[in-house]
Amino acid sequence: xxxxxxxxxxxxxxARERARALGxxxxxxxxxxxxxxxxxxxxxxxxxxxRAEGGELLAVPADVSPFAGSADxxxxxxxxxxxxxxxxxxxxxxxxxxxEPGLRSGALAPETVAEARRQVQQVEAGTLEPSSLAxxxxxxxxxxxxxxxxxERARALxxxxxxxxxxxxxSGRWEGYRLAAMFAVLAIGxxxxxxxxRRDLAAPIVVPLSREVDLGEKTRGVPVLLEVPPGASHIELxxxxxxxxxxxxxxxxxxxxxxxxxxSDLMRLAPRDELxxxxxxxxxxxxEYHIRILxxxxxxxxxxxxxxxxxxx
Amino acid sequence: xxxxxxxxGRKRQTVLETSRVFTDHVRLxxxxxxxxxxxxxxxWGALRAALxxxxxxxxxxxxxxxxxxxxxxxxxxxxxxxxxxxxxxxECYSYIxxxxxxCLQAQLKVKPNIDGLVFLNIRHFLHERQKEHDPVGSQxxxxxxxxxxxxxxxxxxxxxEGDEGIRNDTLLSFSPAARSxxxxxxxxxxxxxxxxxxxxxxxxxxxxQRQEEVVLRLRERLPxxxxxxxxxxxFKDLIDPLKADVRRRWAAVLDQSQGEVAPQRGEEERRSxxxxxxxDPRIEERQLFRRLVECVLNALRRLDxxxxxxEYLVTLWQFVRLQAAEGDEPAxxxxxxxxxxxxxxxxxxxxxxxxxxQLRIPRERLPGLYEVLGTLLKRCRxxxxxxxxxxxxSKSSIQDLGAGSDAH
Numbered sequence: 085x086x087x088x089x090x091x092x093x094x095x096x097x098x099a100r101e102r103a104r105a106l107g108x109x110x111x112x113x114x115x116x117x118x119x120x121x122x123x124x125x126x127x128x129x130x131x132x133x134x135r136a137e138g139g140e141l142l143a144v145p146a147d148v149s150p151f152a153g154s155a156d157x158x159x160x161x162x163x164x165x166x167x168x169x170x171x172x173x174x175x176x177x178x179x180x181x182x183x184e185p186g187l188r189s190g191a192l193a194p195e196t197v198a199e200a201r202r203q204v205q206q207v208e209a210g211t212l213e214p215s216s217l218a219x220x221x222x223x224x225x226x227x228x229x230x231x232x233x234x235x236e237r238a239r240a241l242x243x244x245x246x247x248x249x250x251x252x253x254x255s256g257r258w259e260g261y262r263l264a265a266m267f268a269v270l271a272i273g274x275x276x277x278x279x280x281x282r283r284d285l286a287a288p289i290v291v292p293l294s295r296e297v298d299l300g301e302k303t304r305g306v307p308v309l310l311e312v313p314p315g316a317s318h319i320e321l322x323x324x325x326x327x328x329x330x331x332x333x334x335x336x337x338x339x340x341x342x343x344x345x346x347x348s349d350l351m352r353l354a355p356r357d358e359l360x361x362x363x364x365x366x367x368x369x370x371x372e373y374h375i376r377i378l379x380x381x382x383x384x385x386x387x388x389x390x391x392x393x394x395x396x397x
Numbered sequence: 398x399x400x401x402x403x404x405x406g407r408k409r410q411t412v413l414e415t416s417r418v419f420t421d422h423v424r425l426x427x428x429x430x431x432x433x434x435x436x437x438x439x440x441w442g443a444l445r446a447a448l449x450x451x452x453x454x455x456x457x458x459x460x461x462x463x464x465x466x467x468x469x470x471x472x473x474x475x476x477x478x479x480x481x482x483x484x485x486x487x488e489c490y491s492y493i494x495x496x497x498x499x500c501l502q503a504q505l506k507v508k509p510n511i512d513g514l515v516f517l518n519i520r521h522f523l524h525e526r527q528k529e530h531d532p533v534g535s536q537x538x539x540x541x542x543x544x545x546x547x548x549x550x551x552x553x554x555x556x557x558e559g560d561e562g563i564r565n566d567t568l569l570s571f572s573p574a575a576r577s578x579x580x581x582x583x584x585x586x587x588x589x590x591x592x593x594x595x596x597x598x599x600x601x602x603x604x605x606q607r608q609e610e611v612v613l614r615l616r617e618r619l620p621x622x623x624x625x626x627x628x629x630x631x632f633k634d635l636i637d638p639l640k641a642d643v644r645r646r647w648a649a650v651l652d653q654s655q656g657e658v659a660p661q662r663g664e665e666e667r668r669s670x671x672x673x674x675x676x677d678p679r680i681e682e683r684q685l686f687r688r689l690v691e692c693v694l695n696a697l698r699r700l701d702x703x704x705x706x707x708e709y710l711v712t713l714w715q716f717v718r719l720q721a722a723e724g725d726e727p728a729x730x731x732x733x734x735x736x737x738x739x740x741x742x743x744x745x746x747x748x749x750x751x752x753x754x755q756l757r758i759p760r761e762r763l764p765g766l767y768e769v770l771g772t773l774l775k776r777c778r779x780x781x782x783x784x785x786x787x788x789x790x791s792k793s794s795i796q797d798l799g800a801g802s803d804a805h
Contacts (some may be wrong), residue, residue, distance in 0.1 A: 085649075091487055092441070092487065092490075116503070118504060118506050118507050119507075120501050120507055123507035123508060126517060128500065128503055146578065147500075148497050148500050148521065149521055150521050150524065150525040150528075161496050165499070167496060167497065168500070186506070187506050187507065189499070189500075189502070189503030189506065190499050190503065198454065215691050215694075215695060216604075216691055216694030216695055216698065217604060217690065217691045217694065219604075220604045220605045220608075222605070223604070223605055223606065223609070225539060225542055225543050225546065225607045226524065226539075229562065231477060275789060337727035376710055385680055
């Protein structure tokens with residue numbers, strides 16, 4: 085079927101029509117938001133309800149993956165906010181302070197909100213009656229992967245965050261938040277930046293860390309101290325290659341007392357490349373560690389940074 | 398120890414330094430502007446390259462474009478500049494930058510670069526289209542992948558190389574020490590296709606909670622490979638012949654009743670006969686089709702009959718549903734309900750003898766089962782369109798049906 089010459093132009097014009105400014109204002113049921121706490125994930129949050137007291141909002145993660153399982157509410161393409169899938173199994177009561185007016189991203193129809201609320205209630209009550217097609221999706225391996233990697237992670241991240249008491253506009257991307265249990269963004273060592281994400285993968289963190297790390301704090305050359313909640317089963321590290329490291333074949337290594345406790349596969353490393361590593365807590369007991377980039381050709385480490393791990397009290 | 402390589406993770410970082418072409422496009426759209434002449438070709442070139450790469454990764458590059466609902470072309474490379482790939486490219490653009498633009502704009506509020514999300518959306522786009530237009534192939538892939546993953550989790554199969562999520566390029570072995578796949582594709586293909594003697598029709602008709610049953614049965618077959626000395630192979634070595642054989646057997650059922658078989662092509666043989674029943678790309682039509690499929694499945698779940706009859710009905714309905722969704726040419730609007738009706742109706746029913754053999758349903762039961770499905774379908778259609786039901790399903794007719802040869 086031949087493509088008309090102006091087909092692309094028409095598409096471009098249609099897209100421009102859809103690109104419209106979004107309003108701002110305090111979060112209300114029906115609003116869609118992106119949260120800084122889950123900025124690494126391709127999710128939005130749909131606000132479903134507000135507690136009468138306490139300033140908390142019931143919200144569920146939402147994404148554009150085409151899978152809709154038994155606990156999800158599908159928003160059709162032609163409905164407000166659509167196409168979108170609301171992951172109602174991962175609803176959470178979140179502090180309203182997490183929902184910055186400037187990060188409002190859309191709105192849902194009231195009937196969609198009502199349906200999602202019902203779905204959350206049924207999930208909580210264990211009375212969900214899945215349709216046959218939804219059960220087919222539940223059994224789909226790609227759907228299971230997606231749920232584990234996006235909404236489940238998003239919920240854990242959002243629950244672990246506490247909003248800032250006050251926020252000064254224009255003072256940086258991460259301002260407005262003190263992340264009690266989530267991110268410690270620190271510059272360490274000679275060239276590896278480590279973003280440490282502390283959480284238990286099996287369940288949301290319910291015990292906050294005793295020590296908070298202010299984002300933006302940079303301690304080049306000083307060991308990064310990672311405080312891990314008691315009982316956490318895993319530690320997630322995001323290893324980012326510093327811009328000063330030339331592109332080459334190499335691998336990451338975590339070393340303790342001269343003994344390698346973990347090594348990545350050989351890979352092509354380029355400045356600002358990022359590797360996420362989730363390690364069992366048992367592999368990284370409290371102690372001092374060195375994180376290195378080793379060249380594929382052998383020889384000494386290209387860069388090395390220190391990392392201290394200890395159990396939060 | 399585990400390393401998670403998220404679908405959008407590392408690629409996003411690679412893109413971060415090398416490209417912002419998609420991000421820039423969304424930013425421009427947000428400002429109400431369009432790409433200038435100098436930016437157009439790099440943009441379309443980048444989107445085309447990304448789409449082509451994903452088609453290859455999914456093993457779709459060598460398959461007919463009809464598997465993704467692009468009709469009238471034999472290959473992706475035909476009709477240079479105005480062919481199947483360009484048609485898919487336009488649809489892909491619409492899927493991402495028109496329908497999902499709001500979501501991309503939302504992510505731009507917290508991300509400096511969203512090119513990785515565009516790659517992720519390309520995957521979603523192809524996955525959705527594949528499920529829609531190639532339901533048989535998609536289901537076979539899903540079951541085999543689940544079986545392979547189960548074997549890996551048990552420690553009997555190992556990933557030597559490639560995507561650990563299990564894709565065509567994943568190299569597998571029964572021994573972690575193996576280094577390269579055995580080049581015995583024909584032998585692997587012969588063995589794998591023989592599994593279908595026992596696995597069909599459940600391989601494509603068992604869905605939902607019952608899918609696990611056929612996954613387990615296929616999982617138990619995998620050690621046959623080791624028994625034949627086939628210790629290392631790629632996932633593609635398994636999936637291609639398995640899919641091709643299912644399609645061949647599926648097509649044979651229809652060809653018995655309708656004929657008109659065109660020459661087959663490539664390793665993934667496929668029936669090329671032009672069918673009367675085709676999918677309709679319109680969103681509303683697709684949604685109605687899904688509602689009808691779901692309505693009938695739910696009605697079957699509640700039907701007052703014995704379990705054996707219910708099992709036959711579900712199997713036959715899954716077959717009808719797949720047949721109505723598959724096709725080699727686009728359909729006229731409103732055709733999906735008609736497609737289902739024709740599949741059930743006398744005029745396009747496959748040969749009952751062949752159908753009974755393939756679906757393992759007693760032949761004498763088939764006319765009655767078809768009648769029940771036809772009645773349920775019409776009731777569901779009426780329920781979803783506000784029309785009156787054509788015919789009520791009486792309990793006595795179901796009981797009569799259930800009195801058949803369940804012992805078979």
